[in-house]
Amino acid sequence: MAEEKDRIIETEVQKQFRLHEPQIRPAIEYTGEASLKFWKDIINILAIIGEIAEASWFAIRNPRRIRWRETLFYMDICGADALPISCMICYLMGLILGFQASLQMHKFGTDLYVADMVGLSIVKELGPLMVAMICTGRAGSAFAAEISTMKVSEEIDAMVTMGFNPSRFLIIPKLLALILVMPVLTVFGNVLGIIGGMTVGVFSLGLPVITYFNRTVLVITPRTFSEGLIKSAVFAVLIAAVGCLRGLEAKNDTHGVGSAATSAVVSGIFLVIIADTLMTYLFSRF
C-alpha cells in the first residue's frame, strides 16, 4: 500500500518536472501555433505603431508636454555611447567591401570603380543597416528590458493609476531620441565606411586620395544620401516600437525580462530587414 502511494507521488512529482522539459509536439501543431503567434505579433506591432502615431500627434500639438529631459537622456545612451562602435563597424564594413571589390575590379582594370561600389553600398544600404543592427542590439534590447522591469516592479501600474498614458511617457522619449540620433549615427557611419573603402583604394590599389574622393562625391547624389537617411529614420521607429512592445507584453517575472530583451533584438532585426527590402524596392521604382 505504502509502495503504491510512493509510486503515485513519484509520478505526480515527475509530472511537475516534466512541465519544464522540452515538449515534442507534432509538426502540424507547432506550425499552426507559430503561425497564430506570428499573426498575433503582426497585429500587436500594428497596434503599437497606431498608439505611437496617436502619442506623436499629441506630442506635435503639445511640444511642451514632451519629456525632453528623458529624451536627452536616451539620446545620450543611444547616440553618443553608440557612436564609437557604429563608426568602427562601418569602417570595417567599408574595408571588407573595398577588399572584395578591389579583387574583382582589378581583374578588369577598373580599380577606380571600387569607389562607386563602396560609396553606393555604404550610403544606400550598409551604413543605415549596420547602424540599425547596433541600435537594435543596444537600444532595442535596453528599452525592452527597462520596460519589462518596470512592469515587474509595478511601475507601469503606478503610471496608469497616476493617469499617465504609458505610450506617451515611456515610448515617445525613446522614439524621439532614436529618430534624432540614428540618422546622425548613419552619417558618421557612412563617412567612416567610405574612409574604409578609401583605405583599400589608396594603400592596396594605389589610387590617389583626391581621385577616390572625387569619384565618391560624383556617385553619391543628394537623393542617394537622403534615401539612406530616410531608411535610418524608419528603422528607428521600428526598433523603438518593437523594443517597447516587447517590454510591455513581457511576463511579470525575471524570465520575462530576459525573453523580452532577446525577442526585441530578434524581432527588431527581422523587421529592419523586411522594411529595408520594401524601401529598396520602392526607391528603385520611384
Next chain:
Amino acid sequence: MAENNAVPMIQAIDLTVGYGDIVVLENINFTINKGEIFVIIGGSGCGKSTILKHLIGLYEPIKGDILIKGESIVKADWDEKRRIMKSFGVLYQSGALFSALTITENIALQLEEYTDYPEDEIFRRVNEKLKLVGLEGAGPKMPSELSGGMKKRAALARAMALDPEILFFDEPSTSLDPVTAAMMDRLIIDLRDRLGTTMVIVTHDLDSIYAISDRVIMLDKATKTIVARGKPSELRKSNPPPSVKEFLERAGLSRKMD
C-alpha cells in the same frame, strides 16, 4: 464613524472579478464611506489584491460596477477614468517608485503634469509631503538608495501629491520590520485624522487590522465571496464562521504575545 451621516466614496455593486475565464470573486457588494479606514482581509490567494486592482481601474471586472464618488470607473472612457484616477492615490506593495527618477521627481511628476504651479511651488509641495511622511531631506536621493520602509513612505508621499480624497494601500506593512510597520499604521491613522482621507487597505497583517481599521471585510477563496464584515472587535464576538474565527484568533494570539 456615524453610519447615518456616511457619504459613500466607493461602491462595489454585484462585482465579479478575475483574470480571463478564471473567476476569483463573485457578486461582491460593499460601500466605503468618506473618512473611513476600510480594510480588506483574507488568506493568501483569496483575491484581495485582485479586487484592489479592479477598484483602482487597472482591470475591468467580469461583471458588476465600481463607483468612485458616484461615477463608474468601469464604464468610463480613458479621459474620464484619468479624471477619476486623479481623485485617488495608490501605495503599491513594492512602492513602485520610478527607479530612474529621484524621490523629488517621483513626487513632483503629477504636480508638473496636472497643475500650473511654478517650479518653486512644486518644490515646496514636494517637501511638505516628504515632511508629512517623515522623510525630510530624502528628496535628492534615488529610490535604490532608500530602505524598504523609506521607499514605502516615499511612495505614500507620491500617492498624496495631489491631495487625493481616497488612498489605496496594497499590503502597506509587508516586508517591513514590526517597528516600521507600526509607524506606517500610525501614519495612516494620522493622515486620516488630519486630512479626512478615505483609506482602503488590503492586508493580512493582523496587528494592523486591529490597530487601524474602522471596518473590515473578509474574503474567502473557497466560496469566492465576502464571509464576514464589520468592526474587527465585533466580528470576534459575533460567532463568525470557522475560517473567520481561525483568522481572527490568530490575531488574538499575536496580540497576547505583545
